[in-house]
Amino acid sequence: MRDFSTSHDALSxxxxxxxxxWPLDRIIDECARRDIRAISPWRDQVASxxxxxIERQLKDSGIKLSxxxxxxxxxxxxxxxxxxALDDNRRAIDEARRLAAPCxxxxxxxxxxxxxxxxxxxxxxxARSEVRDGIAATLDYARDQAMPLAIEPLHPMQAADRACINxxxxxxxxxxxxxxxxxxxxGVAVDLYHVWWDPKLEAQIARAGAxxxxxxxxxxxxxxxxxxxxxxxxxxxxxxxLKKCRxxxxxxxxxxxxxxxxxxxxxxxxxxxxxxxxxIARHMSVV
Amino acid sequence: MRDFSTSHDALSxxxxxxxxxWPLDRIIDECARRDIRAISPWRDQVASxxxxxIERQLKDSGIKLSxxxxxxxxxxxxxxxxxxALDDNRRAIDEARRLAAPCxxxxxxxxxxxxxxxxxxxxxxxARSEVRDGIAATLDYARDQAMPLAIEPLHPMQAADRACINxxxxxxxxxxxxxxxxxxxxGVAVDLYHVWWDPKLEAQIARAGAxxxxxxxxxxxxxxxxxxxxxxxxxxxxxxxLKKCRxxxxxxxxxxxxxxxxxxxxxxxxxxxxxxxxxIARHMSVV
Numbered sequence: 001m002r003d004f005s006t007s008h009d010a011l012s013x014x015x016x017x018x019x020x021x022w023p024l025d026r027i028i029d030e031c032a033r034r035d036i037r038a039i040s041p042w043r044d045q046v047a048s049x050x051x052x053x054i055e056r057q058l059k060d061s062g063i064k065l066s067x068x069x070x071x072x073x074x075x076x077x078x079x080x081x082x083x084x085a086l087d088d089n090r091r092a093i094d095e096a097r098r099l100a101a102p103c104x105x106x107x108x109x110x111x112x113x114x115x116x117x118x119x120x121x122x123x124x125x126x127a128r129s130e131v132r133d134g135i136a137a138t139l140d141y142a143r144d145q146a147m148p149l150a151i152e153p154l155h156p157m158q159a160a161d162r163a164c165i166n167x168x169x170x171x172x173x174x175x176x177x178x179x180x181x182x183x184x185x186x187g188v189a190v191d192l193y194h195v196w197w198d199p200k201l202e203a204q205i206a207r208a209g210a211x212x213x214x215x216x217x218x219x220x221x222x223x224x225x226x227x228x229x230x231x232x233x234x235x236x237x238x239x240x241x242l243k244k245c246r247x248x249x250x251x252x253x254x255x256x257x258x259x260x261x262x263x264x265x266x267x268x269x270x271x272x273x274x275x276x277x278x279x280i281a282r283h284m285s286v287v
Numbered sequence: 288m289r290d291f292s293t294s295h296d297a298l299s300x301x302x303x304x305x306x307x308x309w310p311l312d313r314i315i316d317e318c319a320r321r322d323i324r325a326i327s328p329w330r331d332q333v334a335s336x337x338x339x340x341i342e343r344q345l346k347d348s349g350i351k352l353s354x355x356x357x358x359x360x361x362x363x364x365x366x367x368x369x370x371x372a373l374d375d376n377r378r379a380i381d382e383a384r385r386l387a388a389p390c391x392x393x394x395x396x397x398x399x400x401x402x403x404x405x406x407x408x409x410x411x412x413x414a415r416s417e418v419r420d421g422i423a424a425t426l427d428y429a430r431d432q433a434m435p436l437a438i439e440p441l442h443p444m445q446a447a448d449r450a451c452i453n454x455x456x457x458x459x460x461x462x463x464x465x466x467x468x469x470x471x472x473x474g475v476a477v478d479l480y481h482v483w484w485d486p487k488l489e490a491q492i493a494r495a496g497a498x499x500x501x502x503x504x505x506x507x508x509x510x511x512x513x514x515x516x517x518x519x520x521x522x523x524x525x526x527x528x529l530k531k532c533r534x535x536x537x538x539x540x541x542x543x544x545x546x547x548x549x550x551x552x553x554x555x556x557x558x559x560x561x562x563x564x565x566x567i568a569r570h571m572s573v574v
Contacts (some may be wrong), residue, residue: 071450087536111526114510122526157444160510160526170486197414197446199457223447225515239398239409239447243339 004258005286011283012038012066013276014217014261015045021272025049030276032061032153040067040215043092046099055099066257067150067189068092068101069095072163073109074134075127077120081112082130089138091276093147102256103150103214104142105189106135109177110164119160127164133187136178143185150189150214151175157228158194168195168204175212182211190249191217191261193232196240202248210253218287219243219262232262234278236286246287258287288534291545291571298570299325299353300563301504301548304330308559312336312344317563319348325544327354327502330379333386342386354437354476354502355379355388355493359450360396360419362414368399369417376425380434389543390437390501391429392476393422397451406447414451420474423465430472438462439476442517455482455491462499467528469498477536478504478548480519483527486538489535497540505529505574506549519549521565523573533574545574 004010006045013036018027023269024045031039047055058065071092096104108131111119135149142149151171154163165171171188179186188208195201205213220238225231235242246258267275291297302321305314311332318326324380333341345352358379383391393417398406422436429436438458441450452458458475466473475495482488492500507525512518522529533545547566554562 016363081340111510114526117510119526122528124484124526124528140402155444156442156484157512157515160508160512164484166484166486197411197451197453199453221447223398223404225444225447228444228512228515238409239401239406241409269468 001250004287006210008035008280008283009037010257011036011280012040012259013279014040014060014069014255014259016042016069017260017262017267017279018275019045020268021275023049024054027210027272028054028057028061028063030272032063034276034280036063036276036280038064038066039064039257040069040105040259040261041099042069043095046095051095051098054262058099065099065101066259067103067105068099070097070105070107071138071149072106075109075112075164076129077112082134084136086135089134090141093138093142093145094249097145097147097195101147103148103187103189105150105152105215108135108156108163108165109151110162111160114161124159124164132177133165135174139178139186148184148214149186151186152189152191155194167198167200168208169200170214172204172208184211187212187214189215189217192240192242192245193197193219193221195216196221201245207249208252210255212247213252213254215254215259216254217220217261219260227265230263231267232264234262234267235260235282257284288348289536289574293384295322295567295570296324297545298323298567299327299544299546300566301327301546303329304547304549304554304566305559305562306332307555308562310336311341314559315341315344315348315350317559318350321563321567323350323563323567324532325351325353325546327352327356327392327546327548328386329356329387331381333382338382338385345386347569352386352388353546354390354392354570355383355386357392357394358425358436359393362396362399362417362451364399365522369421372421373424376421377428380425380429380432384432384434386519388434390474390476392437392439392502394439394441395422395450395452397449398447400504401448411451418451419461419464422461426453426465426473435471435501436473437476438473439478440481442481454485454487455495459491459495459499474499474501476502476504479529479532480504480506480508480548483508483532488532492535492539495539497542500536500539500541503536503541503543504546504548514552517550517552519551522547522555522569529574545570
């Protein structure tokens with residue numbers, strides 16, 4: 001297993017971690033100042049500053065992307081909604097390519113409208129079928145553009161509204177179906193927050209292998225957890241066995257970044273400098 | 288599939304649903320008044336009134352138990368804690384037997400101390416091993432007393448603090464290991480709130496079969512959900528496909544009660560009469 005204690009070369013910052021403190025250009029500046037070598041930005045953060053500016057800033061700073069957030073949200077209430085979703089995913093691929101992302105992360109969606117409290121239908125199997133079809137349709141374009149798609153299984157507590165792919169096993173089943181040759185065009189983003197609890201995690205990480213492990217996200221699960229979305233913990237403050245999981249990931253062949261993604265009303269209230277400095281310290285000590 | 292629209296003979300009330308409104312003796316009276324034929328009480332509710340009184344009241348009213356809540360919480364910080372847990376589970380079996388429960392429901396526990404925010408260790412595999420050993424030890428006494436144990440897989444969002452058995456597949460793996468002959472001494476309590484999201488749910492219910500399906504709990508998953516424990520929905524107010532799941536359960540051979548268990552700060556604030564009347568109406572219309 002790689003030794004993280006002597007440098008933070010393998011650290012990436014998912015920029016949602018600082019979305020309440022700074023715009024993306026400032027986040028990039030602050031990362032560069034700390035020799036952080038990679039980020040994973042969100043589309044709305046890129047759009048707020050302007051993609052041309054971000055593209056230039058990344059080139060100037062030498063900061064790489066560990067992923068691009070995000071595509072997905074495939075299920076729709078009707079055919080027009082589905083077309084809109086597919087168009088949007090193509091645009092996400094274009095942006096990811098322009099910023100030289102190694103993959104586009106997919107939060108696949110679930111019951112359409114559930115996020116707003118008004119699901120258009122109640123049929124989880126249908127949503128899963130639409131997700132499969134949406135990924136299949138998007139994969140054609142992604143292959144053309146040489147942009148790998150990383151399915152992110154989301155925690156089962158987000159199964160109704162954000163993603164109906166909820167285990168690594170389920171995500172890998174979709175990968176095996178749509179990309180049986182393990183071409184590299186389709187894989188997974190393993191975010192420990194979503195999968196740490198899974199009794200099959202070690203086995204499924206091994207099954208994924210380096211071909212399928214496109215991104216690796218860390219934070220921590222707090223006990224107790226106060227909110228289903230925005231109460232993630234800083235690494236070391238919760239119960240996830242971070243080093244054990246990283247051993248599994250690296251034993252499977254993963255050599256990429258450990259990307260810190262913390263949605264937290266607590267950490268969003270702290271100064272951005274403190275958040276980044278803490279990310280570096282915890283990366284070197286507990287990740 | 289049974290027709291629930293013409294009677295509520297198959298309705299059971301988990302008495303936690305009314306724990307903020309009434310003591311258990313009043314709950315039993317109110318259920319009897321509505322021809323509700325079964326309840327599933329919690330140990331603390333029984334103890335508050337006195338088990339002798341409850342025993343007599345159940346006999347007089349003809350109300351049966353659909354289960355007894357609960358045993359479990361096996362992992363402990365040390366050997367003394369483990370002995371305490373095992374002793375407590377034996378007492379729970381004795382009480383369940385005295386009240387003629389068909390099974391003792393097990394919420395198996397997880398990282399000891401995590402429920403209080405101070406986990407004694409961070410090792411989910413160890414907790415799972417201790418749970419397995421705790422069930423095995425308790426099963427001997429349960430067999431002696433002819434009291435089936437029902438492992439309840441809890442939602443993965445409760446994996447740190449309440450139960451490290453988080454899928455039906457995982458629960459059934461434990462059953463197969465500890466009771467390979469399917470003797471009836473060990474099975475599962477399927478609470479849809481915990482397992483509705485699982486892509487393998489239908490297959491695992493079929494795997495369980497009538498031998499292993501000892502209890503069936505219903506409520507609903509609200510979108511959005513505001514709290515990880517106490518924001519369960521009344522049947523019909525959320526996204527769970529209740530009838531589809533009941534078909535799976537009954538196709539697997541289950542012929543028992545549909546037990547309503549709603550932990551909800553919202554429903555706990557309503558008059559108990561309204562809650563019970565709503566449970567009956569929803570049981571007949573959407574369960």
